[in-house]
Amino acid sequence: MSAAPDPLDSALIERVRLNDLEALGEIFDRHYAAVYRTAAFITGENAAAEDIAQECFLRVHRYAGRIDTNLPLGPWLYRVTVNLSYTYITRQRRRKVPLGDVIDRLMSPAGQWPDHAAEHHEMESELQQAIRELGVNQRVVIVMHYLNGLSLEEIAEALNCPIGTIKSRLHYARENLRKSLQSTIWPYEVAHGYST
Amino acid sequence: MAIQPESLDCQIKRGLSASYPVTPLQQQAAKERLLQAAATQIGMAAPMSRKDQLNGFVTDLMATIARWSNAQDDWERTLRLRLSSGQHRDRLRYVMSGRFMSIPAIV
Numbered sequence: 001m002s003a004a005p006d007p008l009d010s011a012l013i014e015r016v017r018l019n020d021l022e023a024l025g026e027i028f029d030r031h032y033a034a035v036y037r038t039a040a041f042i043t044g045e046n047a048a049a050e051d052i053a054q055e056c057f058l059r060v061h062r063y064a065g066r067i068d069t070n071l072p073l074g075p076w077l078y079r080v081t082v083n084l085s086y087t088y089i090t091r092q093r094r095r096k097v098p099l100g101d102v103i104d105r106l107m108s109p110a111g112q113w114p115d116h117a118a119e120h121h122e123m124e125s126e127l128q129q130a131i132r133e134l135g136v137n138q139r140v141v142i143v144m145h146y147l148n149g150l151s152l153e154e155i156a157e158a159l160n161c162p163i164g165t166i167k168s169r170l171h172y173a174r175e176n177l178r179k180s181l182q183s184t185i186w187p188y189e190v191a192h193g194y195s196t
Numbered sequence: 197m198a199i200q201p202e203s204l205d206c207q208i209k210r211g212l213s214a215s216y217p218v219t220p221l222q223q224q225a226a227k228e229r230l231l232q233a234a235a236t237q238i239g240m241a242a243p244m245s246r247k248d249q250l251n252g253f254v255t256d257l258m259a260t261i262a263r264w265s266n267a268q269d270d271w272e273r274t275l276r277l278r279l280s281s282g283q284h285r286d287r288l289r290y291v292m293s294g295r296f297m298s299i300p301a302i303v
Contacts, residue, residue: 124211127208
């Protein structure tokens with residue numbers, strides 16, 4: 001069962017249908033961070049995430065007439081973001097990377113990589129690395145479930161997959177992350193002696 | 197109290213929420229790019245950024261000042277022309293003497 005739509009999102013979509021760009025700006029303000037971070041986690045690249053987020057909101061404008069305002073906007077945005085991210089990754093795989101670029105990248109200190117610019121915390125960095133090492137299907141489910149807060153049913157609907165497939169991907173993704181992170185201790189939480 | 201490590205779910209949520217932060221400046225720049233692209237999509241002028249709005253305000257202000265200046269130049273030119281041709285000279289004397297309230301406009 002889908003969650004109820006946010007009335008403000010629905011009202012804004014109605015205005016976007018009339019080419020009200022101010023309304024598009026408001027939708028952008030409300031959802032940009034989540035869309036951008038979803039794309040960033042899936043692609044692992046800041047620049048790609050910015051482009052994908054921009055295209056996602058352009059599609060809100062272009063296809064506002066087709067968006068069902070009786071459903072929450074979030075899952076629609078995440079589905080578009082995930083599809084654009086899949087497309088980006090597929091294209092990247094086909095691209096041949098010049099040998100010189102690979103050597104430069106390998107020779108550079110990790111902290112100077114653009115993708116690592118925002119990584120100030122070792123554990124966040126480890127988690128990002130662990131998520132990056134997941135297969136793209138598992139990565140998508142982890143991001144949609146834990147970052148976007150979507151239920152398994154909503155993810156299945158967004159990705160057009162059986163719910164059993166989503167459960168399986170989430171299970172294996174969690175197992176893989178557990179293995180990757182098993183040596184990581186989170187001192188802040190441990191020091192305060194609680195867990196959930 | 198027993199010290200327990202954080203659960204995997206919490207680790208994932210915490211790590212995800214702390215990564216890839218979006219700064220207000222980054223968001224503002226991205227928003228301006230989006231609105232310009234959307235405006236292009238429908239053939240409209242894009243809504244202006246704050247910088248553009250400020251530039252527009254300054255341009256309008258300069259234009260207004262220039263219009264005032266031109267209007268003043270026109271007024272002076274007209275007056276000089278009329279004075280030089282002998283028109284309104286007497287009325288101007290009234291103005292200069294402070295009794296201008298009793299006469300109609302001089303130009």
